Amino acid sequence: MTRHHRTPRILGTLLLVATAALTLGAGDRPAAAARGTTPFDRVVPAPASVQQGGAPYEISRSTRIRVDGTSGSRQVGEYLAQVLRPSTGYPLPLTTTGTGGIRLALGDGPFGAEGYRLTSDSRGVTITAGRPAGLFHGVQTLRQLLPPAVERKTAQPGPWAVAGGTVTDSPRYAYRGAMLDVSRHFFTVAQVERYIDELALYKINTLHLHLSDDQGWRIAVDSWPRLASYGGSTQVGGGPGGFYTKAQYQEIVRHAAARYVEIVPEIDMPGHTNAALASYAGLNCNGVAPPLYTGTNVGFSSLCVSKQETYDFADDVLRELAALTPGRYLHIGGDEAHSTSHADYVTFMDRVQPIVARYGKTVIGWHQLTGAHPVKGALAQYWGLDSTSAQEKAQVVQAARNGTGLILSPADRVYLDMKYTEDTPVGQDWAGLVEVRRSYDWDPGTYLPGVPASAVAGVEAPLWSETITTAADIDYLTFPRLPGVAELGWSPAATHDWDAYRLRLAAQGPRWDALGIGYYRSPQVPWAS
Numbered sequence: 001m002t003r004h005h006r007t008p009r010i011l012g013t014l015l016l017v018a019t020a021a022l023t024l025g026a027g028d029r030p031a032a033a034a035r036g037t038t039p040f041d042r043v044v045p046a047p048a049s050v051q052q053g054g055a056p057y058e059i060s061r062s063t064r065i066r067v068d069g070t071s072g073s074r075q076v077g078e079y080l081a082q083v084l085r086p087s088t089g090y091p092l093p094l095t096t097t098g099t100g101g102i103r104l105a106l107g108d109g110p111f112g113a114e115g116y117r118l119t120s121d122s123r124g125v126t127i128t129a130g131r132p133a134g135l136f137h138g139v140q141t142l143r144q145l146l147p148p149a150v151e152r153k154t155a156q157p158g159p160w161a162v163a164g165g166t167v168t169d170s171p172r173y174a175y176r177g178a179m180l181d182v183s184r185h186f187f188t189v190a191q192v193e194r195y196i197d198e199l200a201l202y203k204i205n206t207l208h209l210h211l212s213d214d215q216g217w218r219i220a221v222d223s224w225p226r227l228a229s230y231g232g233s234t235q236v237g238g239g240p241g242g243f244y245t246k247a248q249y250q251e252i253v254r255h256a257a258a259r260y261v262e263i264v265p266e267i268d269m270p271g272h273t274n275a276a277l278a279s280y281a282g283l284n285c286n287g288v289a290p291p292l293y294t295g296t297n298v299g300f301s302s303l304c305v306s307k308q309e310t311y312d313f314a315d316d317v318l319r320e321l322a323a324l325t326p327g328r329y330l331h332i333g334g335d336e337a338h339s340t341s342h343a344d345y346v347t348f349m350d351r352v353q354p355i356v357a358r359y360g361k362t363v364i365g366w367h368q369l370t371g372a373h374p375v376k377g378a379l380a381q382y383w384g385l386d387s388t389s390a391q392e393k394a395q396v397v398q399a400a401r402n403g404t405g406l407i408l409s410p411a412d413r414v415y416l417d418m419k420y421t422e423d424t425p426v427g428q429d430w431a432g433l434v435e436v437r438r439s440y441d442w443d444p445g446t447y448l449p450g451v452p453a454s455a456v457a458g459v460e461a462p463l464w465s466e467t468i469t470t471a472a473d474i475d476y477l478t479f480p481r482l483p484g485v486a487e488l489g490w491s492p493a494a495t496h497d498w499d500a501y502r503l504r505l506a507a508q509g510p511r512w513d514a515l516g517i518g519y520y521r522s523p524q525v526p527w528a529s
Contacts, residue, residue: 039163041500042507043144044483045203045490047169054164055122059146061090064101072132073104075258080104080139089155100124102142104135114205114260115170118142120162133260134170137203141167148510173444175379175407175458176489177206177264178416178482180474181465183213183275184296185235186242191471193255198478198517200259202486207256208264208331208460214274214293214301218243219265223316224280231275231292236466238294249324257326264364265321268333269314270340270348274301282309296466299338305348314352322359330356335366335383346372353378364407370399379457381407382448383415385431397448400455408444409460414485416463416477420520426467427477436505436522440484441498461485472518479512479519480505502526 040050065081067073074094080102081092092102103126109117111130116138119126127138145163149156178199180192187195196207211218217231220243232243244252253263273283274293281289285304303310318330332352337345349365349372356363363369363378370380382396400406409415411431418434419427444459461482468474483505488496502525509527512519521527 040145040165040167042504043141043167044501044504044508045487046492046495046501046504047141047167048492048495049168050165052163052165054120056161056164057120057122057125059084059088059090059092059102059158059160059162063090063092064095064098065092066095066098066101066103068105069096070106070132073106073135076132076135076139077104079136079258080142083139083143084150084160086153087150087156088158088160103127104139106130106132106135110170112170113174114203115168116141117169118167119165120145121164125162133205136200136260137169138167140201140203141169143201144511148514151511151514171203171490172492173456173458173489175206175460176204176486177208177407177458177460178204178478178485179208179210179409179460179462181210181213181417181463182218183210183216183235184465185469186216186218186232186240187465187471187474188242189244189248189251191474192252194471195474195478196252196256196259196261198475198515199482200261202483203490204482204486205260206262206264206458206460208266208462209252210266210268210462210464212267212275213272214298215295216241216243217275217279219249219321220245221317221320222246223320224313226279227276227317231279234292234294236294236296246320246324253325253327262327262329263325264327264329264331265325266331266333266364267317267321268335269352270303270305270310270345271299271301271335271337272333273303276313277301277303280313282307283313299336302337302339302344303348305340305344310348311351311355315355315358318352318355318361319359322356322361325361328362329364329379330359330361331364331381332356332369333366334369334372337368342371349373367396367406370396370404374399374404376403377405379405379407381409381460383409383411383462385410385412387412393448394450397450400448400451404455405457406448406451406455407457407460408447409462410442410447413439413442414459414461414481416461416481417465417467420522424520426473428464428467434481436480436484436524437498437502439481440488440501442488443493443496444488445493459485459489475517476520479517480508480522480525483508 040052065077067077077094101124105128111134114133116129116134118138129135216235217227220228228243233241235241256263278292353363353375367380367382419429506526
């Protein structure tokens with residue numbers, strides 16, 4: 001079955017989590033949150049290590065945010081102030097002097113690229129990290145230690161107490177992503193930036209933008225202008241479509257970077273290319289441009305592998321996109337190329353992968369890339385199902401053993417466009433119905449038997465947009481499943497426990513209400529009434 005085809009143990013200090021799950025009923029936990037102090041065992045993703053206890057710190061009108069003078073510390077401090085000022089009504093000035101308050105400091109320690117330590121007592125809160133990204137992730141934990149009303153944009157009564165204790169935290173996987181399909185339906189810059197803000201709350205550090213497909217081309221390319229002006233002029237079901245100018249794309253990149261989210265742009269090739277084929281006749285083997293396409297079938301389009309013009313096109317597009325993208329990766333697609341012969345597919349991938357390297361980027365492709373010759377350092381994004389053939393899985397496993405890294409996106413686990421139940425008003429069901437527990441209850445480290453643990457780069461939750469048209473649709477399908485995927489990517493395997501997680505997830509509901517996120521109230525989760 002194809003990706004888009006439509007058919008009608010908690011250890012050590014984290015023992016606190018399991019203990020809370022056993023001793024507190026669903027009705028007890030919302031009451032604890034209402035008292036204004038959210039305990040550490042509610043944080044999503046689950047921290048690596050927690051030592052809870054001691055007097056809380058209460059943020060007040062006299063609280064200052066102390067930064068260490070570095071640009072990274074100051075940037076994160078400004079972000080934190082922007083979160084806290086509207087709801088608390090406090091000025092929360094940034095300062096490099098004094099004691100107490102909320103302190104953000106870069107320093108030496110076993111933090112890695114994204115880890116942090118957060119300590120809280122009656123004197124203040126200190127977040128320490130080796131790099132600014134770690135400070136930023138520590139701020140996300142601090143947000144969850146405050147009452148949900150802290151997320152509101154108008155002054156709230158408080159109090160704003162942070163429980164006493166220490167968190168020492170760092171991610172399990174370096175790649176923790178989500179994907180937004182802006183090709184089937186187009187989403188504005190503001191809508192994409194809103195999604196980035198939501199991802200950052202759960203320490204997601206990558207947004208994969210699916211910028212081209214049969215139904216629309218969404219990024220301006222100076223050397224091939226009709227790709228956007230004509231190829232981007234429609235979407236599924238018709239309508240105006242749209243595309244990002246280079247300046248708009250760079251604004252998305254800047255917004256993401258300020259939240260330590262890396263943008264991974266995708267140009268899907270050699271299939272999923274009707275928008276490009278309709279824009280330029282020469283990309284077709286017969287020299288005839290097909291009409292624009294607004295349906296949802298897959299596998300019918302292909303670039304002409306034998307033409308030099310195809311590689312001129314790929315070189316120009318990837319060169320311009322690489323120049324706009326400071327991140328490490330360019331995603332070249334490669335899935336569902338059913339109209340491309342296997343020999344042509346291998347030829348195409350062998351010629352296009354070196355183009356990516358020429359412009360200083362690393363290749364990502366869907367896992368069909370493993371049927372060709374993945375270049376050294378390439379990542380393959382696996383979207384198969386439990387029912388995917390043993391032969392296809394074996395191909396992926398062998399590539400991983402040969403050094404190809406894997407991003408795990410199993411469609412029947414983490415494709416956010418799958419319906420929760422038969423009655424879900426938007427979404428698809430070709431990969432099955434995916435309730436919250438199914439999305440959470442698997443281990444990336446053991447999902448594909450035979451894959452070396454070192455080959456798993458991380459996880460990504462894609463959201464395809466055949467049926468979604470609004471930010472409300474995005475929120476409804478993303479929440480509450482995304483936080484679980486984020487936890488799979490961030491938290492140690494030893495913290496993985498559905499019974500404890502569902503209680504922590506329930507505590508997120510009031511926060512989403514405060515943020516204006518309309519979510520699916522799964523009956524598997526004991527939401528606060």
